[in-house]
Amino acid sequence: MVRVRFAPSPTGYLHVGGLRTALYNYLFAKRHGGICILRIEDTDRTRLVEGAAEALLTTLRWAGIEFDESPEKGGQYGPYVQSERFDLYRQYSAELVERGAAYYAFDTPEELDAMRKRMQDAGIAWRYDRTTMRNQYTLGEAETKRLLEENAPKTVRMKVPLSGEIRFEDLVRGPIEVPARDVDDQILLKSDNFPTYHLANIVDDHLMQITHVIRGEEWLPSTPKHALLYDAMGWERPKFAHLPLLLNPDKTKLSKRQGDVAVEDYREKGYFHEALVNFVALLGWNPSSDREIFSMQELIDTFDLSKVNKAGAVFDVQKLDWMNSEYLRAKPLDELARDIMPAMQASGVTTTPEYLASVIGLVRERIHKLNEVPAFTTYMFHVPTEYEAEYKEKHWLPEHAAPMRTLAERLAATEWKAAPLQEATKAFAKESGIKIGVFMNVLRLMVTGRSVGAGMFETMELLGKDECVKRIDAALVVFGG
RNA sequence: GGCCCCAUCGACUAAUGGUUAGGUCACAACCCUUUCAAGGUUGCAGUACGGGUUCGAAUCCCGUUGGGGUCACCA
Numbered sequence: 388m389v390r391v392r393f394a395p396s397p398t399g400y401l402h403v404g405g406l407r408t409a410l411y412n413y414l415f416a417k418r419h420g421g422i423c424i425l426r427i428e429d430t431d432r433t434r435l436v437e438g439a440a441e442a443l444l445t446t447l448r449w450a451g452i453e454f455d456e457s458p459e460k461g462g463q464y465g466p467y468v469q470s471e472r473f474d475l476y477r478q479y480s481a482e483l484v485e486r487g488a489a490y491y492a493f494d495t496p497e498e499l500d501a502m503r504k505r506m507q508d509a510g511i512a513w514r515y516d517r518t519t520m521r522n523q524y525t526l527g528e529a530e531t532k533r534l535l536e537e538n539a540p541k542t543v544r545m546k547v548p549l550s551g552e553i554r555f556e557d558l559v560r561g562p563i564e565v566p567a568r569d570v571d572d573q574i575l576l577k578s579d580n581f582p583t584y585h586l587a588n589i590v591d592d593h594l595m596q597i598t599h600v601i602r603g604e605e606w607l608p609s610t611p612k613h614a615l616l617y618d619a620m621g622w623e624r625p626k627f628a629h630l631p632l633l634l635n636p637d638k639t640k641l642s643k644r645q646g647d648v649a650v651e652d653y654r655e656k657g658y659f660h661e662a663l664v665n666f667v668a669l670l671g672w673n674p675s676s677d678r679e680i681f682s683m684q685e686l687i688d689t690f691d692l693s694k695v696n697k698a699g700a701v702f703d704v705q706k707l708d709w710m711n712s713e714y715l716r717a718k719p720l721d722e723l724a725r726d727i728m729p730a731m732q733a734s735g736v737t738t739t740p741e742y743l744a745s746v747i748g749l750v751r752e753r754i755h756k757l758n759e760v761p762a763f764t765t766y767m768f769h770v771p772t773e774y775e776a777e778y779k780e781k782h783w784l785p786e787h788a789a790p791m792r793t794l795a796e797r798l799a800a801t802e803w804k805a806a807p808l809q810e811a812t813k814a815f816a817k818e819s820g821i822k823i824g825v826f827m828n829v830l831r832l833m834v835t836g837r838s839v840g841a842g843m844f845e846t847m848e849l850l851g852k853d854e855c856v857k858r859i860d861a862a863l864v865v866f867g868g
Numbered sequence: 869g870g871c872c873c874c875a876u877c878g879a880c881u882a883a884u885g886g887u888u889a890g891g892u893c894a895c896a897a898c899c900c901u902u903u904c905a906a907g908g909u910u911g912c913a914g915u916a917c918g919g920g921u922u923c924g925a926a927u928c929c930c931g932u933u934g935g936g937g938u939c940a941c942c943a
Contacts, residue, residue, distance in 0.1 A: 395943090396942080396943050398942090398943080428943065430942090431943065433942085434942065434943080494941095496940095496941065499940090503940095507869095510869075511870095512869075512870045512871085512939080513870090513939075514939090540941095542941055557873095560873070560874090563872075563873085564872095565871065565872065566871080569870070569871050569872090569939090571939075574940085574941050576941085578941055581941085583940090583941070583942080583943085584942075585943095588943090603937095604874090604936090605937060605938070605943095606937095606938095606943090607872065607873065607937070607938080608871075608872060608873090608937070608938040608939070609938080609939095610872095611872095629873085632936075634936085636879085638935060638936070639935095639936075639937095640936075640937070666880095669881080669892095670880070671880095673880085673882070675881095675882065676882080676891090677881095677882075677890080677891045677892075678891090678892095679880095679891085679892055679893090696874095696881080697873075697874060697875090698873095698874050698875060698935095698936095699873095699874075699936065700879090700880065700881090701879055701880075702879095702880095703880065703893070703894085705879080705893060705894055706879070706880065706892080706893045706894080708893090709892085709893055712906095716906085750905090752904095752905055752906045752907095753905045753906080754905085778903085782903095809902090812902095823902075824902070824903095826902090827902040827903075828902075831902080831903060835903095837903085837904095838903060838904080839903055839904040839905080840904070841903095841905090842902070842903095843902060843903080844902085
């Protein structure tokens with residue numbers, strides 16, 4: 388049985404890289420009929436943000452990712468919040484010490500900083516030296532016992548072998564080998580008795596029977612430590628899969644400063660969750676096809692960890708925009724109308740879902756995001772009060788007044804549908820000897836006040852005869868016809 | 869700097885020893901046209917470099933260069 392987990396820290400928003408990690412875990416679990424778990428890793432009290440865990444869940448749910456086991460849903464391996472599992476970590480940390488795989492250290496942060504600085508100045512790579520620092524090996528049994536009884540501040544560090552190689556297999560990168568001498572004696576239990584990520588992570592992954600650890604590449608360097616810990620406890624190691632990083636345009640790790648990194652930002656900007664998920668799914672993975680558009684179910688059906696790429700992928704908003712517009716054009720109009728109705732009302736428009744749906748149908752090919760609808764379609768709800776100066780300058784001449792008046796009369800007498808209206812206009816252009824382009828532009832100017840918009844006759848049909856005639860008359864007055 | 873990872877058009881990627889190196893975004897041109905789009909057609913553009921292995925290399929090996937990640941009592 389496949390069991391995977393997404394384990395974020397509740398320190399704020401959901402990073403798009405986090406979304407992709409969560410998504411791959413979810414897809415992998417669903418693909419194999421497995422279980423996907425959400426675990427909150429809140430062992431660092433200093434970085435904790437109130438309400439962040441709930442926000443994370445809300446955003447993940449918006450994206451269409453549901454967990455089988457989570458803090459709110461529960462499950463038989465809970466609790467799913469690390470701060471509620473502290474006793475467990477202390478217990479296993481003690482066991483690690485008993486097994487000789489970890490030891491007590493009594494150095495203060497100041498001492499460590501000083502040592503680090505000294506080594507740095509000397510040009511030597513930093514690594515905790517357990518033969519010279521203050522720990523149970525240098526202090527001796529009696530002194531260690533005394534300090535422990537005295538409740539002196541202490542940490543528990545892992546005892547990493549001084550020689551040899553640490554090997555592990557990565558599902559996307561193959562075998563990885565690192566010299567043990569380059570691995571630091573990582574702190575497992577802090578002096579406040581709280582575990583660090585490394586301890587809490589392997590304890591929970593083991594206890595929750597996680598079979599595959601799918602996480603970002605930034606974790607690759609600490610995986611040897613995790614492998615060592617599983618071995619020390621006599622636990623079976625899960626399979627590891629380290630995902631390529633999401634990058635800024637300059638190829639550095641995707642970060643704030645260079646654009647939006649929070650999923651919430653994209654949500655607020657009006658991107659569809661389907662588009663964001665589709666886009667992010669294809670960043671670092673591809674099912675070897677030319678296909679670009681995938682629904683969640685289609686992603687589940689084709690997802691394959693072995694096809695995940697090794698190289699980082701630049702997050703290109705232009706392609707996201709394109710993908711979003713694909714969804715915008717494919718979605719049912721009534722659904723779009725329902726989604727954007729609140730924003731329409733907020734911008735002072737009262738309308739019916741049916742009319743709004745028709746309006747969206749007219750303009751959806753001209754915008755990238757649904758939330759552009761209110762600003763793009765004001766003329767569909769309000770009589771224009773202003774006319775784009777440059778556009779008017781370019782297309783309006785006083786001698787157009789008389790023919791326009793006649794055209795308006797002709798149009799009013801024809802069936803108020805796009806096709807007949809077009810025919811009538813064409814006929815009148817021919818008859819009057821004026822190019823149809825002139826009528827088109829002036830009509831657009833008078834009816835919408837804008838230089839850009841949907842097809843003119845479709846727009847007029849939807850607006851209705853009375854409204855259009857009224858607008859043309861009003862414009863004629865304003866323009867001094 | 870040590871360690872680790874990575875390397876196909878500007879971007880996302882396909883091609884797992886044999887293809888004129890394919891698709892998508894972006895960009896450009898043309899067509900369509902009623903503004904803006906959309907759509908259609910075409911174009912631009914890539915295997916980082918150097919050595920091997922092989923009849924044959926984007927693909928396998930080695931090196932170089934370049935990029936990235938990581939080196940906390942953060943995760």
